[in-house]
Every structure is written in structure tokens, then in C-alpha cells.
Amino acid sequence: xxxxxxxxxxxxxxAYIKLVLHALKHPSMAVNGILVGRLSSxxxxxxxSDVMPVSHxxxxxxxxxxxxxxxxxxxxxKEGELNVVGYYHANERYDxxxxxxxxxxxxxxxxxxxxxxxxxxxxxxxxxxxxxxxxRDPAVMLFTRDSSKGWRQVGSEGTDxxxxxxxxxxxLLADYIASKKWLEIDDFEDHLDxxxxxxxxxxxxx
Amino acid sequence: xxxSGGLSASEAAQLDRLEDQATHGGxxxxxxxxxxxxxxVRRPEPVLxxxxxxxxxxxxxxxxxxxxxxxxxxxxxxxxxxQNIDVAKxxxxxxxKKFPDSLRVARLEGMLLEAKGAWAEAERAYAVLLETNPNDxxxxxxxxxxxxxxxxxxxxxxYLNKYLEIFMADHDAxxxxxxxxxxxxxxxxxxxxxxxxILAQPMVSLYQISYxxxxxxxxxxxxxxxxxxxxAAAIQLTGGKNIxxxxxVCLCGGxxxxxxxxxxxxxxxxxxPALAAEVLTKEYQKWAPEKLPLVAEMLKSLxxx
Numbered sequence: 001x002x003x004x005x006x007x008x009x010x011x012x013x014x015a016y017i018k019l020v021l022h023a024l025k026h027p028s029m030a031v032n033g034i035l036v037g038r039l040s041s042x043x044x045x046x047x048x049s050d051v052m053p054v055s056h057x058x059x060x061x062x063x064x065x066x067x068x069x070x071x072x073x074x075x076x077x078k079e080g081e082l083n084v085v086g087y088y089h090a091n092e093r094y095d096x097x098x099x100x101x102x103x104x105x106x107x108x109x110x111x112x113x114x115x116x117x118x119x120x121x122x123x124x125x126x127x128x129x130x131x132x133x134x135x136r137d138p139a140v141m142l143f144t145r146d147s148s149k150g151w152r153q154v155g156s157e158g159t160d161x162x163x164x165x166x167x168x169x170x171x172l173l174a175d176y177i178a179s180k181k182w183l184e185i186d187d188f189e190d191h192l193d194x195x196x197x198x199x200x201x202x203x204x205x206x
Numbered sequence: 207x208x209x210s211g212g213l214s215a216s217e218a219a220q221l222d223r224l225e226d227q228a229t230h231g232g233x234x235x236x237x238x239x240x241x242x243x244x245x246x247v248r249r250p251e252p253v254l255x256x257x258x259x260x261x262x263x264x265x266x267x268x269x270x271x272x273x274x275x276x277x278x279x280x281x282x283x284x285x286x287x288x289q290n291i292d293v294a295k296x297x298x299x300x301x302x303k304k305f306p307d308s309l310r311v312a313r314l315e316g317m318l319l320e321a322k323g324a325w326a327e328a329e330r331a332y333a334v335l336l337e338t339n340p341n342d343x344x345x346x347x348x349x350x351x352x353x354x355x356x357x358x359x360x361x362x363x364x365y366l367n368k369y370l371e372i373f374m375a376d377h378d379a380x381x382x383x384x385x386x387x388x389x390x391x392x393x394x395x396x397x398x399x400x401x402x403x404i405l406a407q408p409m410v411s412l413y414q415i416s417y418x419x420x421x422x423x424x425x426x427x428x429x430x431x432x433x434x435x436x437x438a439a440a441i442q443l444t445g446g447k448n449i450x451x452x453x454x455v456c457l458c459g460g461x462x463x464x465x466x467x468x469x470x471x472x473x474x475x476x477x478x479p480a481l482a483a484e485v486l487t488k489e490y491q492k493w494a495p496e497k498l499p500l501v502a503e504m505l506k507s508l509x510x511x
Contacts, residue, residue, distance in 0.1 A: 028248070030389075060388045062423040067453055070507070071500040093357055101391050192450050194215075195494040 007116050009142060011035075011048040013166040014205065016138050017173055021204075022053040023090035023122050024182040030059045032106060033187065034069060035086035036076045039116060046085050046116050047165075050076070052199060053187035059089070060102035065109065068188040068199070075200070085114055088140070090122035097123060099143055104151050111145060118162075119143040119151055134171050138164045217245060225252050235260055236270070239280060250287035257281035258293065275301060282314055286321040294318055309335065313344055320352055328352060343373055362386060377403060384416065393424045411440040415450050422457060427465045431475075434458035438478055446485055455482035460508030483510040 015035065022031050033053040039046055054068040055061075069084060076082040087110045089103040099107075099121050107119040120140040127139035142162045143151040155161035176182070184204055186197040213221070224238035235256040242253055257277055260266045267274055282297035298318055301311045312335055319328035329352065332345050339345065346369050353361040366383045373379065384399035400417035407413065414436045421433035437454035444451065459479025483505045490498045 058419065060391065060423075061419045063419050063450070063454060063457055066457065067504070070504045071497075074500050074503050093355070096357055100389070102389055105391070191494075192453070195449055195490060195497070198494075198497075 006044070007144070008045045008160070009048065009118050009162040010045055010165050011120075011138055011140075011162065012037075012050070013164065013169040013172065015048050015051045016140075016164060016169050017176065018051045018053065018185065018201065018204065019088050019090075019120070019122070020127065020139070020173060021176065021182040021185045022051075022056075022187060024177065025185055026056040028092065029056050030090060030092045031056045031187070032059045032065070032087065032089045032103070034072055034084050034110065035088060035118060035120065036072070036082045037085045038082055039085075046118060048085060048118070049080075049082060051088060052076075053185060053201075054199075055189050056187060057189060059106070064189055064192065065106055067192075069109065072188075072199075083114060084110055085116070086110060086118035086120065088120040088122070090124075094124045097121070097125075097141065099141075099151055099153075107143070107145070107151055115147070117144070119145075120162075130170050131174050131177070134174070136164065136167055138162060138169070213245060213247065221245065221247065221249075225249070225256075228252075228256050236266075239277065243276075243280060248287070250284040253284035254281060254288050254290065254293070257284060261297075275304060279310070279314065283317070286317060289321070291318070291321060294321060309339060309342070313348065316345075316348060320348070320355065325352060325356060341372065343376075346372070359386060359390060363390075375406070377406065380406075381413075381416075384420075388420060388423075393420050396420050397424075409443060411443040411448060411451070414440040414443065415448070415454065418451075418454050418458075422454065422461070425461075427462065430458045430461045430465070434462070434475075434478070441482070447489070449486070449489065452482045452486045452489070455479050456486065456505060456508055456510055459483075459510055463509050479508075479510050483508075 015037070019033065022033060025031075031053065032055050033051050035048045036050040036052060037046060037048040052068065052072045055064050058064050073084050076084070087103070087107045089099070089106070091098070091100065099119065103119065103121065107117065111117045120142060123139045123141055126137075129135070130137065130139045140162070142154045144154050145151045181204075185201055186199055188199045190197045191199045221238070221241055224234050224241060227233065228235040228238050229252065239253060239257055239260075242249055257280055260270070261274075261277060261281060270277060278297045278301050282294045282301070285291075285294035285297065295318065298311065298314045301308075301314065305311050312331070316328050316331040316335070319325075319331060328348075332348055335345050336342065346365075350362060350365045350369060353365055363383070363386060366379060366386070370376065370379055370383065380399050380403050384396045384403070387393070387396035387399065397417060397420050400413055400420060403410070403413040404417060418433040418436035418440070421429040421436070434455055437451045437458060440448055440451035441455065456479050459476065459482070462475070486501060486505070487498065490501050
């Protein structure tokens with residue numbers, strides 16, 4: 001079982017926008033969630049097609065994540081034969097670009113069942129810039145890991161280790177921000193506080 | 207159902223309704239702003255927007271009488287939260303003219319320095335104020351906030367601990383410290399904070415649940431068993447409807463089952479998780495039936511149904 005050195009990652013507009021909207025809904029807190037998708041048939045690319053937002057106030061505690069992963073795994077497998085392929089995290093502070101211990105630990109939880117797992121950390125400064133410029137790259141830092149080593153950042157400016165599938169993502173995101181779409185997204189913790197709230201967010205992009 | 211932010215569902219609904227109404231020209235901006243102050247929620251964007259519209263309307267402003275100054279303060283803070291330094295500066299300037307020797311205004315000036323990122327200056331300003339007001343709670347809080355904003359977690363922990371030695375009844379501070387300890391994965395210390403909170407306010411289910419969450423995250427048979435007790439206490443406190451607590455009992459039941467594999471299972475101890483599983487199932491049937499299969503599957507995997 002080798003490392004993920006040759007694996008590429010592709011994230012869909014839907015997944016990326018949900019991730020950003022989740023972070024925008026809780027600007028003064030850390031948020032996290034899981035990445036959903038599949039390994040391409042030629043095993044070169046992990047295709048992240050959706051995300052499941054999980055927490056906004058308990059990112060370092062196990063219960064919400066554990067329940068979310070259990071139910072999310074089941075749901076996405078049935079819905080579209082998708083697996084849990086990673087974890088995302090957005091730090092509390094604007095200029096904090098470090099993958100903290102809690103995020104690493106949560107990433108490990110996912111890595112156990114999917115060795116090509118990606119951990120995505122939202123890069124707030126980059127996000128501001130990319131939305132303005134309608135840029136092509138996603139505003140996230142990509143981390144992968146080997147069984148022996150911890151999470152390491154992969155790629156940097158200009159590499160194509162992680163690509164946004166649809167080039168229009170930031171243009172669409174700018175529209176959504178203008179219309180305050182982040183108010184409509186519910187995460188798993190919102191569901192725990194009121195189970196009529198749906199963490200699948202089926203009507204978000206309708 | 208109680209939200210995790212401490213607001214009841216009806217309070218949150220009332221807040222949203224007023225915000226919506228005032229935003230769409232239906233009046234009630236002042237009621238909304240008062241409610242935000244009373245409930246101590248953080249909604250800087252609407253507060254800034256609606257507050258400014260009142261302040262820029264001379265008729266509306268004169269109706270406020272002496273409350274006008276409270277509004278300037280509220281808008282100044284919201285402006286800083288939205289990084290609108292100019293508006294904040296204007297409001298504080300007006301307050302300074304009206305109350306030139308006020309400590310309250312001096313604190314706002316300190317906050318403005320913080321908002322501009324002028325940490326050293328803000329630090330100095332607060333140090334001066336503390337000389338004449340050594341036990342001013344709000345200035346102590348600003349010092350903590352600044353350390354937090356600069357990402358200096360060690361300093362935050364130090365300041366918060368010092369703060370709590372003086373202001374030991376500040377429950378929000380205990381909670382804040384607990385949450386920071388959790389983010390640092392210092393679970394034992396976080397647990398201690400929650401123990402203080404539970405002692406001080408035994409009827410607040412949120413503390414019992416957070417404590418249990420920390421114990422569950424720490425893991426180990428003893429912690430699972432204690433966590434189960436506290437989730438159970440929260441269930442009792444909330445009349446059996448708190449979903450987090452119900453799930454918590456189930457998770458603990460599952461974890462204890464796993465660790466006790468092969469050993470004699472205590473019949474009595476598996477009663478509660480089974481009951482919680484039943485209640486959870488009923489709740490989902492009522493409020494989120496399309497999710498019920500997922501929950502049922504999960505409960506099966508925990509060997510609870």
C-alpha cells in the first residue's frame with residue numbers, strides 16, 4: 001500500500017462551493033466536514049464530487065464526527081456508490097494556515113478506511129483573491145499522508161495536484177456570496193440541534 | 207428544541223422575524239437591536255446596517271433620547287466586527303465628544319486599535335486603563351480577545367486562567383477555556399472546566415453533554431461509562447428529547463459493548479442505550495423519516511437494536 005504521491009485530486013464545483021459556504025456561514029468559528037467521491041477507474045485521480053458539512057462548534061470532539069461519518073458513508077454509498085474520500089477543515093482565524101492537531105486527528109479517522117484520503121484546509125486569503133479574480137484554482141491547501149508519516153502539504157502554486165473541475169466555480173461563488181446563500185446550508189451539528197434540518201442540503205443549488 | 211448557541215428556538219425565531227421585518231422596510235429596527243443586545247448574540251452585518259439607518263435618520267435618532275448613545279456603541283462594535291473601520295471611528299468620535307472622560311468610551315478606543323491590528327498600541331492603551339481600573343472585567347476580556355486574535359493560544363490559556371481566579375463565576379469564560387483546551391487536545395483540563403461548570407450550574411444540560419463529549423473523545427472503558435452517565439443526566443434534564451444526548455448514550459453503549467466483548471455483559475447497563483435507541487428511532491420517525499434507515503443501520507452496528 002504505497003503513498004499518495006502520484007494521485008491527483010479533482011474537486012467538483014458543487015463540493016467546493018458547499019465547503020466555502022459552510023465556512024462563510026460561521027465566520028468566527030472553525031468548521032469541518034467530510035469529502036465524498038470516488039477513485040477514478042484508472043486509479044490516477046480521486047474525484048471529490050460532494051461534501052458533507054459536519055461541525056461548527058465541536059470540531060475537535062469525536063461524537064458528531066463519528067455519527068456523521070457512519071451515516072454519511074451509508075447514505076452516499078446507497079445514493080451514488082460514493083465513498084468518504086477525505087476531510088476538510090477551515091480554521092477559526094483568518095490568517096491561520098496551519099493544519100492543527102485536531103484536524104490531523106480527524107483526517108486520520110478518514111485515512112484509516114481510505115488511504116488515498118485528502119485533507120483540505122481552506123485558505124482564507126487565497127479565497128478573497130480568487131473570488132475577485134475569478135481564478136481557476138481552488139482556495140484550499142491539499143494534504144495527503146503515508147502510513148508512516150503524518151499529513152504533508154502537497155503541491156503549491158501552479159501545480160495541478162488539485163484541480164477544480166468546473167472553471168466557473170468562483171464566478172458562481174461570487175453570486176452566491178452576494179445573495180447570502182451561506183444562510184441556507186445546514187451541517188450535521190445543525191441537524192443534531194433540529195433533526196428536521198437536512199445535512200444533505202438537497203435544495204441548496206436548486 | 208434548544209440550539210447549541212444557547213438561544214431557545216422561540217428566541218431565535220423572534221430574532222430572525224424582526225431582522226427580516228426591519229430589513230424589508232417593515233419597521234422594528236430598534237426592537238431588533240434591543241433584542242440582539244439582550245440576547246447577547248453576534249450579528250454584526252444586520253446590526254450595522256439597521257443601526258446605521260436609524261442613526262442617519264435625524265427623526266428616528268431624536269426619538270431614541272438618551273438611548274442614542276447606546277446605539278452608537280452597538281453600531282461601533284458591529285462595524286469593527288465587519289471591519290468597517292471608518293464607521294466605527296465616526297461613532298466612537300461622537301461618543302468621545304459627548305463623554306470625554308468615560309472609561310467605556312476609552313475601551314471602545316482600545317477595541318478600535320485592535321480592529322486595526324495595532325496590537326502593541328492597544329496593549330498599551332489597556333495597560334494605562336488597568337492602572338486606574340485594575341479589576342475592570344471588560345478590559346481583562348479584551349486582553350484575552352487580543353491574544354486570541356493573534357493566535358497566541360498559550361497566552362490565551364494563561365490570561366483566561368488568571369481571569370478566572372478573579373472572576374470565577376464567569377461561566378462563559380470557563381466554557382471558552384474548555385473549548386480552547388479541547389482544540390489543543392488537552393482533554394483532562396477541558397474536563398476540569400466542565401466539572402466546574404456542572405457544579406455551578408447542575409441544571410444546564412449543555413455542560414453535561416459537552417463534558418460527556420470530552421470523556422467520550424478521551425476514550426477508555428471508564429470514560430465511556432462516565433460519559434454515559436452524563437449523557438443520561440442530560441436526557442433527564444431535557445425531558446428525554448435531546449438528540450445529542452440520546453446519540454451519546456447509544457455511542458457509549460456501543461463502545462462499552464465493544465470493549466466488554468467476551469466478558470459478562472451487565473444486563474442493567476444495556477437497558478439505557480436500548481431505550482435511547484428506541485426514543486431516537488421515534489424522534490426520527492416523527493421529524494426526519496427519510497433519515498430513519500441510516501439511523502437504524504447505525505444503531506444496528508452499535509448492537510443496540
